[in-house]
Amino acid sequence: MYDEKYDVVVIGAGHAGCEAAHAAARMGLATALYTMNADLIAQMSCNPAVGGIAKGHLVREIDALGGIMGLVADQAGIQFRLLNTSRGPAVWSPRAQEDKAGYRHVMRGILEQTPNLFIKQAEVTEIVFADGRVTGIELLDGRRVQSQTVVLTTGTFLNGLIHIGEKQFPAGRNGEPASIALASCIRAAGFNWGRLKTGTPPRLDRRTVDLSVFEPQYGDSNPTPFSFRTSTSLENKICCYVTHTDEKIHDVIRRNMGRSPLYSGQIQGIGPRYCPSIEDKVVKFRDKDRHQIVLEPEGVDTHEIYVNGMSTSLPIDVQREILSKMKGLESAQMIRPGYAIEYDFVQPTDLSPSLETKKIRGLFLAGQINGTTGYEEAAGQGLMAGINAGLKVTGGEPLMLGRGDAYIGIMIDDLVTKGTNEPYRMFTSRAEFRLNLRIDNADTRLTPIGRRVGLVTDRHWDAFVERQGRLGRLRQAIQETRVDTAHSFFLSRSLEFRDRPGIASLLRRPEIRLEELIREGVLATEVLRREDIVSAETDIKYEGYLKQQDKEVEKLRKAEAKRLPDDLDYSRMPGLSREVAEKLTRVRPQSIAQASRIPGITPASLSIVLFHVEMLRIRSHSESAVQ
């Protein structure tokens, strides 16, 4: 009946699919990764960059858990910047320009070196299931593949429809076919599906661009890697170029607005508010007389340039006219035009927090199919879906990260609890405990978890243990060392003390930095990494705020510990309004904490639920007592 058999099948080899397949294979499970084109594994469909604020946090967390995005981004990176350093360390976030071809190459290399992982080029046309359980998949060529778990990561391919001006045609990405058969299968399975839209800007030929008129944007002189495992030093190989639109350009856009499928009603799907197309920016922010444009090279061996900030669905002739009015781009040649794409997604309230669908057991969804946008968001979900598919096979409890543990946990909780009506992107403001969720402590938070599920290799683990040791010794030195106030550090800053203060009390002064104390020899230490210093210093400098946050996290954990059984019948719970009961039934919250976050759930309805669960507990206690 079946031609092949695997423990885990992953459909789609984008950023979600690669992490999912790698994770499951690392856990020792026979894993097949299906892609329609094996040359385009880990293709960056949009901008040639990884990370950014909150997204950089996601990459760090993926890395800490034993995922691969951070390693690949470090190796294929061609310009590195740490963002937000003018603020506190909780919101520092790494970002890197990537060599697109290099990224694909490095990722494929890592996947090929992963034991138990098999790359397969084929179009999947059907997910086979019976009695609410996945049994396998069917390929276009008629073969059937058996598997009790399937991770589906379709990106923009599911019923993908590209719009360029008045023209529209089915495609997964420009130049690649859409997944039509698979889309019918998902719609027929009865999921709550919808349509979303995203867009991408034109790409230019560097030889036709006058870069001398732009303001260059350089990488950091001391690049920050994504991965805790990257030990080689990183090198900036390119720079980006900043410019702005002006009113002349806005006039062109306004004049041609009727030809934008966004405004003609041709596009039904909802696009992201924080990644608007250039025509959206001009319409919605009428008083803004200029919008930022950043030219980003797509690699070191190519002339192709990405025009960041000019995502559009306007017709090609209008795109050309806009470019021709921009200083330095007057004679720019387009390699590829910008376009908008609509695609199917599944309302993520159809998922459990393990990313398994509630309807079909063994089927996991990750990435844009869950209504998200961004490589990092996709990779984070892919990793968790891969891990949970693996745990499903081995019979382990699903791994679910809490809102107090990781950005990944926040993202998944937001999705499965609230659903989404626009492409969901991560922001630090979504993290109510963001002071604790820093890039410098992602390993402390997550590497032990990654180790437990079998993702963290021995080498990775040894490096982690080493760093923890280093951090422990540094913290101890900070607490125990009293400084010599005659040291030139204090004299040169005319800081006077009555007695010999400890390092810890010195660090509470905003103007004193641990890095300087170490550099100038006030505190003697072993060789440290910059982030060791950040971790140790942050704990002391912002102790008051961190403690305040810890209290809140404690409250959250208590509420999370109040579990709600899967089989609660909300419709028969007296006192709950029909609307509330329906919401609870749809989301099926796992804890009273998750229930409290469902929009429209009132304190009174939470009390009713809490009360009922307590009653059930009493009843089962008294019954077991009778037995």
Added chain:
Amino acid sequence: MREGLHKIVSLDETIVAISTPLGRSGIGVVRISGRDALCLGKKFLKTKSPLEHRRAIVGIWHDDRGQSIDDVIGTFFQAPHSYTGEDVLEISAHGNPMILGRIVATVCGGGARPAAPGEFSLRAVANGKMDLIQAEAVREFIDAQTERQAEVARRQMAGSLSNRLRPAKEKLIDSIARLEAGIDFAEDDVEVPDDGAIAKEFDPIIESLEEVQKTYGYGRLLAEGLRVAILGKPNVGKSSLFNRLVGAERAIVSEIPGTTRDVLTEAVEIDGIPLRFFDTAGVRETLNPIEKIGVIRAFETLSEANMAVIVLDGSMALDDEDRQVLSHAAGMPHVIVINKCDLPEAMTSSSLNGSVSVRVSAKTGAGISCLSDAIRGFLLERQSDVADDFVLTNMRQNEVMLRAIGALREGSSALRDHVPHEMVLLNLYDALSALGELTGEVVTEDILARIFSTFCIGK
């Protein structure tokens, strides 16, 4: 945003409430339940022998400054052998609502929180202390919560508080959105004003919140009534005045429980505001120990009153004892009543150094309306704190307002100290969630929506 969590009633905290019906009664019981119950008892209840499971022990309840509040009987019930299944301490005190209120206040000051309606029963269920049929009574808890919500909703529909707070809340959301945009969209060209300028934006927000909070002084009078202490040396006619004020049908008051404390209370109404008169024992230097207790109680009553009515005997000249009484009330709003104006006058107004006084006869009722006018004048003065018809009347609302104001002040000063914005935002979210409790929730999506409608963000 700390979404959702505030909606959950925590069963881990120690709770306290007056568990006998409110109002005058011989004995009032305050019940404390939770893991800190015993610890709080040890702290505030001074007893000769230590608290023991199921033993009633006589003692004196003190406040956190060590001042005695009342002679009480404390009974401790050790978990799980108590009504709620947790450690429970029951304090039986005299039934004066003011005394019971002070006991609850000290317990709250020690870290407990006021119990939600029906919460003791809910805990009993949670700890397996009730069978299912009994537990149905816990519906009361849920109903009460629903009712309270309905009340809040009703008030919101009427809109007065929401309307008053909305502009401040909107401004706060704007500031938060701006700071968040600066953090999350540092890559875009989002302009964030400098810290000092943002901190300045909070001044009018704080001011407008304080304006609302200030009305609680008057609102509390509306809700709880004006507490008027009647004060004077013995035999000036305080009790007759008291009887006259509270009306003829209340003339026989000696049966009212609480007389043993030598503080009589009774309520009447002026302009829709309930007035509570506290008749006190005569105030004078005394060596008589029993009388001394009465005098101490009189002063305690005075310290909790909103205003004092000082009674002098108009048929006699002002003496040292009168002067002493006058000096006790000097620091608070008061009206001087020269009683017995039906008798030949012996006291001259000039001897009162120009203080406003009214001449009455408690016996005939003459001049009583002038006294009412004087009290009304005091109320009008309070009312001037109220800018429009809106008044904050609810203690919980007042506490939430104070929390919002405190958090904003903290955030503002942190900004001036250039504390990183993601930390300042902790204070601002605290303030916002406090305002949200009063006007309706604010969630992360609202902040994001504000960012995206204010700033052109994205590439």
